[in-house]
Amino acid sequence: MSQSLVSVIVPTFNRSDCLAAAIGSALTQSHRNIEVLVCDDGSTDATPALVESLQRDDQRVRCLSQGNRGVSSARNVGIRHARGDFIAFLDSDDSWMPWKLEAQLAGLAQFPDAGMIWSDMQAVGLDKQIIDPKHLRTFYSAYRWFKAEQLFSEARAVSSFLKPTPDALRDATVRYGEIFSQMIMGNLVHTSTVLLRRERLQAVGEFSESMRTGEDFDFHLRTCRAGPVAFLDAASIRYQCGRADRLTRADLSWQIGRNFLNTIEPVISADRARISLPDWMIARSRASGHYWVGECALSAGDHRQAVVHLATSLRLHPWQGRTALLLAGALAPPSATHILRNGWRHLKRVLRPVRN
Numbered sequence: 001m002s003q004s005l006v007s008v009i010v011p012t013f014n015r016s017d018c019l020a021a022a023i024g025s026a027l028t029q030s031h032r033n034i035e036v037l038v039c040d041d042g043s044t045d046a047t048p049a050l051v052e053s054l055q056r057d058d059q060r061v062r063c064l065s066q067g068n069r070g071v072s073s074a075r076n077v078g079i080r081h082a083r084g085d086f087i088a089f090l091d092s093d094d095s096w097m098p099w100k101l102e103a104q105l106a107g108l109a110q111f112p113d114a115g116m117i118w119s120d121m122q123a124v125g126l127d128k129q130i131i132d133p134k135h136l137r138t139f140y141s142a143y144r145w146f147k148a149e150q151l152f153s154e155a156r157a158v159s160s161f162l163k164p165t166p167d168a169l170r171d172a173t174v175r176y177g178e179i180f181s182q183m184i185m186g187n188l189v190h191t192s193t194v195l196l197r198r199e200r201l202q203a204v205g206e207f208s209e210s211m212r213t214g215e216d217f218d219f220h221l222r223t224c225r226a227g228p229v230a231f232l233d234a235a236s237i238r239y240q241c242g243r244a245d246r247l248t249r250a251d252l253s254w255q256i257g258r259n260f261l262n263t264i265e266p267v268i269s270a271d272r273a274r275i276s277l278p279d280w281m282i283a284r285s286r287a288s289g290h291y292w293v294g295e296c297a298l299s300a301g302d303h304r305q306a307v308v309h310l311a312t313s314l315r316l317h318p319w320q321g322r323t324a325l326l327l328a329g330a331l332a333p334p335s336a337t338h339i340l341r342n343g344w345r346h347l348k349r350v351l352r353p354v355r356n
Contacts, residue, residue, distance in 0.1 A: 001109045003033055004085045006101055006195070009078030011039045011071050012092035016046040018240065020054065025095035027058055031102040036061045037078040042068030072207035072215045079206055087196045093240040094192040099166040100236040104195040106162045107174035111154070111230050114176055115200025116223050119193040119232035121239040134235055136193075142186030145281070151188075152177035152231065172234035180224045181276040184264055185285045189220040192237050200226060213252050214259030221263060225271070254296035261289040287317035294323070298330050306330040 008026045012019050019038075026036050038051050040063060051063045064077050075089065086105065090096065104117045123135035137143040148155075152175035159165045159172075179188060196204075203226045207219050223229070268275065268282060275282065294309030310327040314320060 001105045002031070002102075004105065005083060006031065006034045006086045006088055006105075007078070007082035007084030008034055008036045008088045008090055009039060009075055009082065010036060010090045010092055011041060011074035011078065012043065012047060013041040013068065013071075013074075014043045014045045014047065015092045016043070016050050018093045019047060019050060022090055022092045022095050023054055023061065025098075026090060027060065028098055029096065029101045030099050031105060034060055034101070035083060037081055038063050039074040039078045040065040041071065041074040042066060070209065070212040072209045072211060076206040076209065079201065082198075085198050087198065087201055089191045089194050090237075091192045095238045096192075097168065097236050097238075099169065101195065103158060103162055103166070103169060103172075103234075103236065104232055107158070107230050107232055108195070108197065110156055110161055110174060111176040111228070113228050114197075114230035115203070115227050116189075116194060116196045117174070117230040117232060118189045118195075119236040120234055121190055121193055121237045122235040123241050124238045126240070126242045131241055135239060136190060136235075139190070139239075140187055142182070142188055145185045146182055148175065148233075151175070151179050151182055158232070158234070169234055172232065175231045175233060176228060178224075178228050180221070180274065183221050183224050184268065184275055184277060184282060186260075186288075187217040187220060189216070189223075190237075190239070191216045191220075192239065193232075194220075196223070203227075211259045211262075212255070214256035214263075217260060218263045221267065225267075225274075254293065254300060257289060257292035257296055261286070261293065264289065283316045287313045287320070287323075290316065291320070291323050294330070295326060298326055303330045 010019075010022060010026070023036055023038065026034060038054075038061065040047055040051065042065075048063075048065070051061070055061045055063060062081070064081055066073065066077055079087065088101065100119070104119070107117050108114055120134045120136040121139075122130060123132040123139075125131050132138060154176040155173045157173055158169040162169065182188065200223060204219070204222045207215050211218060264285060268286070290309040290313035294306045294313060297303075297309060298306035307327065307330045310323055310330060313323050314327060
């Protein structure tokens, strides 16, 4: 494994201001046997010239260009051209710690059945200052449902198998388990932290190009459905916060929420016997998705869709104060809706928010 080729797939669109740092963090990995596939999704800025320059400086960089078709399509282009035994994903505004690939390869060697390993992440601002040293459990709210022992069946100290051990990993562990059921509650995996065995990727297939946002959850859920996975409990990437083109922008939240429902509903229907969660938890996950879409619809002024989704959320999980309030707003005249929403925002400032 220490000599295995790792294909690093970097989708990008008009991010010439940060792309060099992302690629540089891959090229300076302690695991040297890599290829970096930069998948340019129709950039109109200086990206093509930048990548051409990086290719001249390091033959491990390859550029794959296409018209603008979205991040899923760009990643899939990289997957089709990848030659490595392992495949990693790196968003073009993130960057890796220098030991990331070496530590994850060593972790997978400890758990041969694990088809994928991911990690925690460090959140940094536009000024590169650390906002949150371990951001994964904050960013992905599904973690609130589970303790580590409910996700993983085994754990091994990184210091027991990675010699020498980087200082940042002296107290770190690699955990192993089957988390398909738990992923029904929401995503637990961040794409820029992922390293996949080629065999697992072949079993899972590509990213869904019908989803231009929220596509990560669908892919990672299928990855976890295909077998056990591993988790490096340390921040192996710097996750860039605050960019205007982030897919977590509020104006894209409606699409992400709909894709969340489009991901879990058919899986629950087809695989209920495999999902080791009680009915009430599954109902809560579905209720949360419908609340998400309903709130976004109401914010966008689509009262009909808001009523449908908020009412469905309440049917699945009746005891939701904020959902009931928003449903009342969706059923009321627009002027009353404005008053109700402002009232709810005020209550959230003085009371602890109630989670769905």
